[in-house]
Amino acid sequence: MSQNEPVGIGILGLGKAGIRHMEAANACADVKLIATADSAPAARARFDALPSLDALLETPADAIVVAVPHGALESAALAVIAAGKHVLLEKPMANTLADATRVVDAARAQGVRLMVNYNHRFRDEFTNARRLLEDGQLGEISFVSAHMFAPEGPLPAWVWDESIAGGGMMTYSGSHMIDRVLQCVGRKAEAVSATAGSFSYREALEDTSACWLRFDNGTMASFAQHKSNVSHREGSWETRLFGTKGAMRIVSGAAVHLSAQGQEQTIESGPDTRFEGALSEWVQAIREGREPSPGGDDGLLVRACLDAFYDSARSGGWKGIS
Numbered sequence: 001m002s003q004n005e006p007v008g009i010g011i012l013g014l015g016k017a018g019i020r021h022m023e024a025a026n027a028c029a030d031v032k033l034i035a036t037a038d039s040a041p042a043a044r045a046r047f048d049a050l051p052s053l054d055a056l057l058e059t060p061a062d063a064i065v066v067a068v069p070h071g072a073l074e075s076a077a078l079a080v081i082a083a084g085k086h087v088l089l090e091k092p093m094a095n096t097l098a099d100a101t102r103v104v105d106a107a108r109a110q111g112v113r114l115m116v117n118y119n120h121r122f123r124d125e126f127t128n129a130r131r132l133l134e135d136g137q138l139g140e141i142s143f144v145s146a147h148m149f150a151p152e153g154p155l156p157a158w159v160w161d162e163s164i165a166g167g168g169m170m171t172y173s174g175s176h177m178i179d180r181v182l183q184c185v186g187r188k189a190e191a192v193s194a195t196a197g198s199f200s201y202r203e204a205l206e207d208t209s210a211c212w213l214r215f216d217n218g219t220m221a222s223f224a225q226h227k228s229n230v231s232h233r234e235g236s237w238e239t240r241l242f243g244t245k246g247a248m249r250i251v252s253g254a255a256v257h258l259s260a261q262g263q264e265q266t267i268e269s270g271p272d273t274r275f276e277g278a279l280s281e282w283v284q285a286i287r288e289g290r291e292p293s294p295g296g297d298d299g300l301l302v303r304a305c306l307d308a309f310y311d312s313a314r315s316g317g318w319k320g321i322s
Helices: 018-025 041-047 054-058 070-083 095-112 124-134 170-184 274-288 298-317
Strands: 008-012 031-039 063-066 086-090 112-118 141-150 189-197 207-213 220-226 234-244 246-251 254-262 263-269
Touching: 008 018, 008 054, 008 112, 018 031, 018 063, 018 274, 031 054, 031 274, 054 124, 063 070, 063 220, 070 086, 070 095, 070 207, 086 274, 095 112, 095 298, 112 274, 112 298, 124 170, 124 246, 124 254, 124 263, 141 170, 170 189, 170 207, 170 220, 170 298, 189 298, 207 298
Parallel strands: 008 031, 008 063, 063 086, 086 112, 141 220
Antiparallel strands: 141 234, 189 207, 207 220, 234 246, 246 254, 254 263
16 A cells, blocks of 8 residues: 555444544545445435445445444454454444453454544643653652543433443543543553442433542542533543642643643643544554554553443442453
8 A cells, every 4th residue: 555545444333423533534635435334224314325334345445444332343343354454443342351352353363453442642632741741741640530520412322221332421431531541641550449320311321430540550540420411511521640740630622731840831722633633543553554552452451441440330349450
């Protein structure tokens, strides 16, 4: 494949995430959108999409974005890999760590590039925070506090179906929160202690959770998440890091604030282009024959944390991360 030739991609699933991927593909010069597919007649009519994954795999697309509900991620990814096509797989990869591991193993055996769409890594505030951390601005991180509080907003109906979603809000959106904390701390995550419940939606799956994540050097991270069913102005998503040299606050969609070594610094964020950033990273990895970031191992680590979270929320106590 020529370095200057756009990579032809297909997109499976035209829900909220799939549409964002389609918009990103149309905005990226190094990507050529070959075709889309969805099983829903309304989506096919709206976007002139193909009816199935089998039909999508028959197109000349080199790579496939898999953006289907959680319960269908594993089987779709395995089919794409078996066809020898590269995969950009929506989080959380699969509903269990064992299923996600099968996807990673298959991709390695087939020699295709598997990327997991933890695309919040491509937000300006996160990339700026990572640069400051790599420069040693905080020293050694000792404590992290992450929260995600969301007001009423549209959610797909399958989000509350355990057989499809696999988990509640910690899986649906909190997995992004876990990924970014893991990246910021840069240490081995060892164990989780969690509690969860449903207070707004009264569903079987959690809309509210709190947990602790312990790292191998003793660093602790606290997580809090709440999805409300009422409209309010108090929604926020922040990650705060405290180190031996200072502190940092990452505000999603806004800025990163650094207070370290007697200096104060705020770096404002630009437009949200995280889907474009993820696609560009995936395409570059395909061209260069390397693992993309985040790759399969990154996805497995988040999935392992999620499994430990739900194990602890059900039975209590600290649960080790596989």
